[in-house]
Amino acid sequence: MDPAEERRHSKRQNHHINMLGFVADSEYGIPRRCPCGGRLINEVRGKEDYDTLPGKRFFTCKNYELSVQEELERLTKRVEEAEQVMMGVSNLSKQIETLEEEVKILSGR
Template sequence: MDPNEERRFMKAHKAHYDNLHFVRDSMQGIQERCVCGKRLLHERAPAEVYDYLPGKRFFTCKEYKDDVMHYRQPWVCAVEEELQIMKTRLEKCEEHKSLVVKLEVENHELKAEVEKLIARVSELEYAA
């Protein structure tokens, strides 16, 4: 095989696997658009499919093909992941809120100390 052709072949495979990795990592929570840029549809599985509950809901890419490059994510999984993401964000917000309260208390204490120091300096200036 020609070295240039082999290099092109390897680059194409690497790009393909990078895209697969990107698709897999991006399938968290409720997505607005597929990786290909198409919008996602809310669909239900037909009643005659018996390998899972009839009427199971999915977020599916408009251009979905079973090639692993487009989304078809079960609705339940997406909602669970979205709730987990929101829970993590809420915990971080609560941590920030507690830090803000601590900083406000510390700021109030420092302001009181500065006022005391200003009063002391004015007393020393008046005495001198």
């Protein structure tokens, strides 16, 4: 078989398999709950929001904004902890330098 024809045939098979999967998924319908347990909100994209695909439907979790806020707080806390560690390392390096100088002074006598 010609390699180009084989590639086209493979693409057709993949497309057909994907369509079968889409049909199988559509039988379940739109989920009523998010995996986190929150309620899903049905939204429609307006023309003023985006130029492409106005009227497209999409679904967001009721807890989405809350989870974003929680994630932001968690990341802020991690940044503050990292800053404290960096300051601690800086202080330790200064202490090591002073101790090395004292050792040199004491050993020189």
